[in-house]
Amino acid sequence: QVQLAQSGAEVKKPGASVKVSCKGSENTSTGYYLHWVRQAPGHGLEWMGWINPKSGLTNYAQKFEGRVTMTRDTSINTVYMELSSLRSDDTAVYYCSRDLGAPWGQGTLVTVSS
Amino acid sequence: DIQMTQSPSAMSASVGDRVTITCRASQGITNYLAWFQQKPGKVPKRLIYAASSLQSGVPSRFSGSGSGTEFTLTISSLQPEDFATYYCLQHYIYPWTFGQGTKVEIK
Numbered sequence: 001q002v003q004l005a006q007s008g009a010e011v012k013k014p015g016a017s018v019k020v021s022c023k024g025s026e027n028t029s030t031g032y033y034l035h036w037v038r039q040a041p042g043h044g045l046e047w048m049g050w051i052n053p054k055s056g057l058t059n060y061a062q063k064f065e066g067r068v069t070m071t072r073d074t075s076i077n078t079v080y081m082e083l084s085s086l087r088s089d090d091t092a093v094y095y096c097s098r099d100l101g102a103p104w105g106q107g108t109l110v111t112v113s114s
Numbered sequence: 115d116i117q118m119t120q121s122p123s124a125m126s127a128s129v130g131d132r133v134t135i136t137c138r139a140s141q142g143i144t145n146y147l148a149w150f151q152q153k154p155g156k157v158p159k160r161l162i163y164a165a166s167s168l169q170s171g172v173p174s175r176f177s178g179s180g181s182g183t184e185f186t187l188t189i190s191s192l193q194p195e196d197f198a199t200y201y202c203l204q205h206y207i208y209p210w211t212f213g214q215g216t217k218v219e220i221k
Contacts, residue, residue, distance in 0.1 A: 037158070044201060044212055044213070044214050044215045045150070045152075045158060045201055045203075045212045045215075046212065047203070047209060047210040047211065047212065049209075059208060061208070061209035061210075062115075062208075062209060063209065095157065095158070097158075100148065100160060100203070100205075101160050101163070101169070102159075102160070104157040104158065104159075105157075106157065107157060
């Protein structure tokens with residue numbers, strides 16, 4: 001069964017960037033989309049966008065356009081989500097998920113604090 | 115953006131109760147709707163896709179219905195493991211948007 005393993009928690013200062021990785025347990029170059037969803041503490045789920053690991057094609061929520069970049073490295077079955085110009089309201093758990101079905105990564109807490 | 119409004123935002127129910135959660139879309143989304151369950155500190159889990167299709171492995175007490183702008187998630191007989199927060203998601207138009215969540219608590 002495919003599993004997704006995300007990188008560890010991060011603490012960043014306002015204005016900095018963070019890059020979260022999501023590594024699949026098997027070949028990522030198949031016909032699915034890898035989505036990123038975030039959840040601020042005590043709040044609901046927010047869809048950020050997706051990347052097609054095979055083609056590299058991306059689709060970002062307009063809210064994050066210009067600040068988010070999703071990339072992939074097929075040689076190591078890993079996708080990345082980089083968020084720049086961090087603000088305190090970017091503090092959240094960031095999840096990757098294959099097609100928003102299964103699996104999901106375990107989540108990565110990103111804390112933005114001065 | 116399409117707004118997804120869930121009701122109620124929170125509810126108390128007893129084991130064995132029939133529970134219905136509603137999700138309304140600000141514009142028509144045909145059946146491009148999914149339901150997720152999330153327990154505290156856990157990863158979301160998809161229960162329903164295409165408005166009414168049960169995800170493999172999900173108990174049959176969960177069901178979804180609706181089309182267009184109004185959708186429901188029904189739990190026919192609430193079990194102790196069903197106490198959680200439930201979210202709907204529209205994936206008809208970008209950006210995909212979640213409802214604000216419905217927290218189902220023990221009465």
